[in-house]
Amino acid sequence: MLTKTLTTANIIQDLQKISSGTITDSMNGSNITTFRIGGPLEVFVEPQTEEEVRQIVLYASHHSIPLHVVGNGSNLLILDGGIKGIVLSLKKIKFIKQEQNHLVVGAGETLPSLSIRCIKLGLTGLEWSNGIPGTVGGAVVMNAGAFGGMMQDVVEEVYGFNKRGEKVVLKNHELGFGYRKSILQNNEFIITSVKLRLRSGDCEKIKETIKKIAAIRDATQPKGKKCAGSIFAIPNIYEIGNKNFKWRIMRKIFSLLNKPQLFIPYMIEKYNLPRRSGGAMLEYNNFNWISNVDNATASDVLNLSEQVRKILEHELKIKLNYEIRIVGKEKCNYSATS
Template sequence: MNKQLILKELQQIINPEHILIDEHLKNHTYTKLGGKADFFVTPANVEEVQELIRYANKTDIPFTLLGNGSNVIVRDGGIRGIVLSLKRFLDIRREGNKVVAESGARIIDASRFALSENLTGLEFACGIPGTVGGALYMNAGAYGGEVKDCLESALIVDSRGDVHRLAAEDFDLDYRTSNIAEKGYIVLEATFSLEAGEYEDIKAIMDDLTYKRESKQPLEYPSCGSVFKRPPGYFAGKLIQDSDLQGKGIGGAEVSTKHAGFIVNKSNATATEYISVIEMVQKTVKAKFDVELEREVRILGEDETLTDKNRVNSSKCP
């Protein structure tokens, strides 16, 4: 099966204008890194998502979900098969004292919407750059709050293409983790249970958290955000700082001099360089403090040297 035939079949499922071939994924990641996707698709509704999953299952074409690329590194060889983005799922609405947000909406925007509705409980998310779906995937949190504190339920589509509404406890939410990847779920929308509050009080908290984020984080350079989970009994940034790694790097990627927990793409880095800096940091901290730093960021795709062998081509279906 060739690419043009796959394209023709995909065009029977979703709007042809919502399908891109050989799309550079560096255009869709916060690190500005990543090779090409064979097919980059942006469905407009739940039914299209279901049909895409069923099509991928039927044809054995690799299938990858990509959020807004804020907590992910895509390797230089890109991602084979279909890359699904829910960037068109942006609705945010109020239902009583609940905020219901589609998975492609930014969790920041859900937090701001809650503020506009005088609802409290999502203030912690006012500086988290990821999508609602991504925030649930990793139980995102900041400044003492996390998704599991206010999540009531979520609408998901499973690996067969069937839609279910699951309660928060069904996702096994823990520190920067969930069972979403293990179960093969794709989050379509999340419902957050909040409380009525005073606009000025909510805004004061959000303004304070925004100031802390902007003053301490290296937002002037592309990055994946916080790279490592907090090791028990330690702070990752402090361990990296005390290892004298700030400003150290490989190629165009280096440990931020502003916040040691961040690695920045300072000068046209490659994904290989960025990942090599992550590994250098892990090795150094392990040698100096005997502490294993576990990545918070996901790494997707393949190395550039494998691209030609594995790419969907004119003679074979993957």
């Protein structure tokens, strides 16, 4: 039961009157995340328009139904018990509108597709985002970043709705951006589109920058794996050397040997980091990545990540917080077809 008066079947029937998109009670977290992990989603809906999003937000609020918003599921770990309530996917809210050096982008647009469009439009400022599999909406919420760039550098304002279904426009300075955070994480607002402030640039130079970034990603990040990117939020993994002399010296040695790619594997061996828990495995060339290699559960991932975190916090004298979003219930105690 979702509420005292509404069954899951009732909710689905009502949502079908609101949205023309996918609505189902047979979706699992493993179907909507790049981890391919997660229990049952009580109700999953994928609206086609911003107005449908607003109507669903209003409906959930009116009936006091828990509402969880997701994008591409690339930074998300859904627990094995699944998610109770309505899971609203913004993946279909996709569009790109140009206004000179500004782009208004749907929250469901992916960062790779947006960065490629920027090449064609001759707009610079988002080269760093190519290769990040998330959506623009999710990137703003998490203030995603890489290679010295962050969403806070290019966001001018965001558009969406509050829980009363009222239109909301928030300027950059109102978003409370910080390292991998924004006020949007408090779930008070549902963001459906974003206005980005970019700069005119040379198409070939933009393309070349993206090519160089892609080469670095290929050398340091696993490809084709079932994972969710960085597990922990670390402003700059190499800046740890400023607090840890041994770390800094060893990194320098590997750089002088012209084999910087062997630095992380060396640290994994040095600190005897656990490599596996159940079907979850710590990647050998990046100890901030955990992959689902053999039908891993969310419990497998959390067990492994907690072991790694405990060791690194002790050895490197730093505090590690999760960068991935962890949502849902640890144990399923409801019927997904009630």
